[in-house]
Amino acid sequence: MEDLRFTDPQPRIHGTASLKGCKLGRYSAVGERVVLREVQLGDFSYFERHAEAIYTTIGRFCSIAANARLNALEHPMERVTTHKITYRPNEYFRYLGVDGAFRERRRARPVTIGHDVWIGHGAVIMPGVSIADGAVIGANAVVTKDVDAYSVVAGVPAKKIRDRFPSEIAARLRDVAWWNWSDDKLFEAIPDMQNLEIGAFLKKWENA
Numbered sequence: 001m002e003d004l005r006f007t008d009p010q011p012r013i014h015g016t017a018s019l020k021g022c023k024l025g026r027y028s029a030v031g032e033r034v035v036l037r038e039v040q041l042g043d044f045s046y047f048e049r050h051a052e053a054i055y056t057t058i059g060r061f062c063s064i065a066a067n068a069r070l071n072a073l074e075h076p077m078e079r080v081t082t083h084k085i086t087y088r089p090n091e092y093f094r095y096l097g098v099d100g101a102f103r104e105r106r107r108a109r110p111v112t113i114g115h116d117v118w119i120g121h122g123a124v125i126m127p128g129v130s131i132a133d134g135a136v137i138g139a140n141a142v143v144t145k146d147v148d149a150y151s152v153v154a155g156v157p158a159k160k161i162r163d164r165f166p167s168e169i170a171a172r173l174r175d176v177a178w179w180n181w182s183d184d185k186l187f188e189a190i191p192d193m194q195n196l197e198i199g200a201f202l203k204k205w206e207n208a
Contacts, residue, residue, distance in 0.1 A: 005187055011041075014049075025060065038107075039070075042115070044179075055107050056125075059115035059133070060179040067122045071111040074127055076102060114149070115179040133174055134164060149174060165198065172202050 011024035017034045025043035030036065032049040039053045042060035047053070053070035064070070075082040087103070089096035109128035113119075117131050120139035131137065131147040138154025138161070147153055150170035152161045163170065178189065185208075192201050 006183055031066075053111075055109070055127075056111040056113065058113040059117065061116045062113055063118045065119060065121040065123070065139070068119050069124045070113070070119070071109075071127050072124050074106055074109075115177075120154075133179075134170065136164060169198055169202070172206065173198075176202060176206055178205070 007027075009026040011026070012029040013019065013024075014030060014032045014034070016032050017030045017036070019030065019036045019039075021038040022036050023040045024030070025041055025045065027044045028041045029046035030041070031047050031051070034047045034049065035052045036047070037054040039055075040057045041047075042058055042062065044060055045058050045062035045064070047064045047068075048066040050066050051064055051068045051070075053064075053068075054073070056070045058064075058070075075084075076086060079086050085092060087099035090098055106127070111125050111127065112130040113125075114131060114133035114135070116134045117137070118135075119125070119131075119137045120141065122140040123137045124142045125131070125137070126142065126144045129143050129146060131143070132149035132151075134150035135147045136152040137143060137147070137158065138152070140156070141154045141158040142156045143153065143158040145157070147158070148160075150164040150173070152164055153159060154161055165173070178186075181189065189205060192204060196204065
């Protein structure tokens, strides 16, 4: 019998979105005119409108705002020209194919996003960056280095502003790993997520 507490877990993809080689988790969502290439999107995570990502793995419960760019495209600055004519000449000439070596160079620098990460409007995540669980990326930030768990970063280039929680609380949150809970357990915990102070929430649910 269908459990009426839960909606359809199938990913929701806007009709104008463009996806290629992607894997989408349960309850995930991809918004208007989002472009994804070889992206793995975790359960409950979502992209808002006009965002883009390539060669990126994203954990569960991530919120990716409009116009964000994950794994911004690299251009070959060491070549005669940075223009794509050297790595995608097929767009201009017959008999000249995509530069496979350059594409593999791009694939070799994936972006990795943990669980419960919020990426703000217009933020850019550069190739090879890892963002750990619980981090927050400010609007229009350009992230060039790895971001620690539960850190809040902003700016160009992005720098740490503060911690989202004290280190002891952050460690307990990672240990409890609520993002791996079953749908049933999440359903029961949501009222406490809404109403309990973080320490009280952890005290109640750490051994639940």
